[in-house]
Amino acid sequence: MLCNGPRLPRPRAPASPAYACPCVAQCRWARPRWQSTDSKPTHDVAILGGGITGLASAYYLTKELPKARITIYEASERIGGWLSSKRVPVKDGTVLFEAGPRTLRPSSNGVLSARLMQELDLAKDAIFPQKTSPAARNRYVYYPDHLVRMPHPSFGFAENAWSLMTEPIFRGTPWAAVQEIFKDARDKGVQDESVGDFFSRRLTFNTVDRILSGVLHGIYAGDAWKLSAKSLFPGLWRDEAKAGSVFAGMLKSRAEGPEITKREADYLQDMKEYEWDDLLRATLRESTVFTFRDGLQMLSDRLVRNLVEKGNVEFRTSTPVRSIAAAQDYGSISVNADDPAQSGSYTHVISALSPGHLNNVARQPEERGTAILIPTIPAVTVMTVNLYYRTPDLNPPGFGYLIPQATPFENNPERALGVIFDTAYSPSTKDIDLNNWQIDNISQLQQAREQGQLINVNDFAWYNMPERPNVQDDVPERGTKLTVMLGGHWWNEWPSFPDEKEGLAMAKSVLQRHLNITEEPEAWAVNLQRDCIPQYNVGHEERLKTAHSNVRREYKGRLRVAGSWMSGVGVNDCLRSAWDVVQGLRKGVDGTGLEHIGTTEYVRLKAVKPGQREGDE
Numbered sequence: 001m002l003c004n005g006p007r008l009p010r011p012r013a014p015a016s017p018a019y020a021c022p023c024v025a026q027c028r029w030a031r032p033r034w035q036s037t038d039s040k041p042t043h044d045v046a047i048l049g050g051g052i053t054g055l056a057s058a059y060y061l062t063k064e065l066p067k068a069r070i071t072i073y074e075a076s077e078r079i080g081g082w083l084s085s086k087r088v089p090v091k092d093g094t095v096l097f098e099a100g101p102r103t104l105r106p107s108s109n110g111v112l113s114a115r116l117m118q119e120l121d122l123a124k125d126a127i128f129p130q131k132t133s134p135a136a137r138n139r140y141v142y143y144p145d146h147l148v149r150m151p152h153p154s155f156g157f158a159e160n161a162w163s164l165m166t167e168p169i170f171r172g173t174p175w176a177a178v179q180e181i182f183k184d185a186r187d188k189g190v191q192d193e194s195v196g197d198f199f200s201r202r203l204t205f206n207t208v209d210r211i212l213s214g215v216l217h218g219i220y221a222g223d224a225w226k227l228s229a230k231s232l233f234p235g236l237w238r239d240e241a242k243a244g245s246v247f248a249g250m251l252k253s254r255a256e257g258p259e260i261t262k263r264e265a266d267y268l269q270d271m272k273e274y275e276w277d278d279l280l281r282a283t284l285r286e287s288t289v290f291t292f293r294d295g296l297q298m299l300s301d302r303l304v305r306n307l308v309e310k311g312n313v314e315f316r317t318s319t320p321v322r323s324i325a326a327a328q329d330y331g332s333i334s335v336n337a338d339d340p341a342q343s344g345s346y347t348h349v350i351s352a353l354s355p356g357h358l359n360n361v362a363r364q365p366e367e368r369g370t371a372i373l374i375p376t377i378p379a380v381t382v383m384t385v386n387l388y389y390r391t392p393d394l395n396p397p398g399f400g401y402l403i404p405q406a407t408p409f410e411n412n413p414e415r416a417l418g419v420i421f422d423t424a425y426s427p428s429t430k431d432i433d434l435n436n437w438q439i440d441n442i443s444q445l446q447q448a449r450e451q452g453q454l455i456n457v458n459d460f461a462w463y464n465m466p467e468r469p470n471v472q473d474d475v476p477e478r479g480t481k482l483t484v485m486l487g488g489h490w491w492n493e494w495p496s497f498p499d500e501k502e503g504l505a506m507a508k509s510v511l512q513r514h515l516n517i518t519e520e521p522e523a524w525a526v527n528l529q530r531d532c533i534p535q536y537n538v539g540h541e542e543r544l545k546t547a548h549s550n551v552r553r554e555y556k557g558r559l560r561v562a563g564s565w566m567s568g569v570g571v572n573d574c575l576r577s578a579w580d581v582v583q584g585l586r587k588g589v590d591g592t593g594l595e596h597i598g599t600t601e602y603v604r605l606k607a608v609k610p611g612q613r614e615g616d617e
């Protein structure tokens with residue numbers, strides 16, 4: 001049945017059945033659209049890397065430069081990179097495990113993922129936990145030997161105040177927050193410092209060690225005493241320098257409106273002009289995060305399908321790039337793979353590789369010196385262990401818990417970073433059984449929805465009504481699904497990483513100690529994600545500036561870089577860097593994807609009055 005066309009995309013067996021038939025893909029492949037027309041492509045672009053950044057770059061290119069011809073090079077046989085969702089069998093059905101990221105935020109850079117959801121027709125497959133859900137309100141930190149629920153406005157003054165006064169985790173922090181405005185600003189000569197040093201100066205050492213380091217574990221899996229304050233908290237870093245203190249800066253922003261970079265203002269303007277489906281916009285306003293029925297991999301799968309259908313995108317999987325070289329006149333870049341038939345010359349290259357990989361392929365000719373293209377940006381390895389237990393509610397209701405650096409060794413010898421309560425992100429089959437609901441008239445609900453009213457299933461928006469609301473786990477009675485995150489910076493010095501068996505044993509031991517779980521899991525999966533989260537250590541911005549000038553000098557606008565190593569490590573940040581790179585290419589400026597680094601052009605937004613919403617006049 002398969003024709004002998006050129007190499008076709010071979011996406012992993014999707015969790016969802018809604019996938020383009022590979023044969024269709026292959027047959028389309030044999031006649032890419034650009035070959036069937038007379039018009040020459042305006043841009044012939046090679047994208048290095050088939051993870052979410054590479055796929056999004058290809059997608060935005062097809063929208064912004066529809067005549068472009070695009071070739072995606074991917075070393076492994078699988079497209080999608082770190083987005084990896086797997087359905088595993090349990091006794092009475094299947095449950096969904098995520099090896100990598102599991103939810104997306106719709107705000108800020110997340111507007112791009114929300115737009116993709118609309119454009120790729122994914123909204124009806126989405127799951128929207130509401131702001132009122134326990135997952136959105138209950139966040140825990142494990143210190144020193146128990147879970148502490150973080151204060152939230154909905155818990156009321158008395159409960160929050162009691163927790164702040166009695167829990168050792170908060171000792172000294174509330175008082176330090178009151179005094180922050182009176183503390184001296186940093187010396188003008190300080191170019192950057194660690195997040196740990198910055199917040200120890202502004203608040204206390206304990207605030208970092210017991211609270212903030214946990215939050216940084218949940219985002220960067222990194223060390224608070226190495227990560228850069230200037231790169232991670234640019235607004236606060238600037239507030240201290242300009243207003244004398246972080247608190248004074250906040251007051252000024254409230255009174256006069258926040259100051260943001262010109263680049264950010266332009267991006268916000270672009271996002272504002274987007275034509276939203278009204279109901280989707282309303283749903284997103286009430287949601288903190290969203291995910292999909294078959295996991296986040298649905299996003300990369302759907303991007304692949306869309307690109308295949310467009311016909312001017314070729315996927316070269318299992319094709320590691322060995323080198324790239326700019327032509328002598330800088331009019332093109334050659335991309336060389338082992339097989340000469342897979343090599344080619346392109347007008348532009350977008351690298352969605354890690355800096356280390358890009359350095360390997362972009363080794364410069366000796367006469368141009370031996371310096372590497374991108375200064376070293378380290379990355380940490382995270383092991384994720386997914387576990388499914390038959391018994392429900394083995395965890396307290398909430399998002400999960402983070403483990404800060406201050407938690408004593410004897411309470412965390414495995415060096416876990418945190419535990420996610422995955423069952424909180426999706427309704428259970430029981431929740432969506434209409435027999436359990438008090439619905440007098442479904443058509444009335446339908447009408448209400450058509451008029452723009454949101455209908456919720458417990459704490460989840462029922463966007464796809466009247467279809468059955470989406471669930472991730474296909475089991476009649478929900479059990480407990482957890483993910484233990486291990487390693488990160490803690491494992492940097494370890495001589496080797498644990499294997500699958502050791503990883504599982506470590507995760508079980510964490511759960512027994514912290515949550516008292518002694519039951520054997522019915523299903524589990526262990527994933528070692530090597531070098532998956534880049535570390536923005538002190539001096540990061542300077543390294544990026546050097547990278548910008550190196551790339552610009554060596555490739556004169558023909559090579560552009562994107563990915564999680566520059567301005568944010570999440571999926572949404574990857575989408576943003578892909579978006580920026582494609583906008584740069586469209587405008588034809590001599591850029592690199594890093595031109596925004598260290599920008600000094602700021603604009604002040606209008607102050608929003610209390611009760612007024614963003615976008616309201």
Ligand SMILES: C=Cc1c2[nH]c(c1C)Cc1[nH]c(c(CCC(=O)O)c1C)Cc1[nH]c(c(C)c1CCC(=O)O)Cc1[nH]c(c(C)c1C=C)C2
Pocket residue numbers: 099100101102103104105217218219220221289382399400401402417418419420485568569570571572
């Ligand atoms: C899978 C490992 C990841 C860890 N950090 C990231 C990934 C993909 C990147 C990341 N995580 C979060 C953010 C903030 C902004 C956002 O996009 O949501 C980023 C850039 C927050 C976050 N951390 C965890 C979850 C479930 C979320 C998102 C949802 C939410 O805030 O409600 C948990 C978590 N992630 C990591 C660890 C070690 C961890 C521990 C519980 C590493």
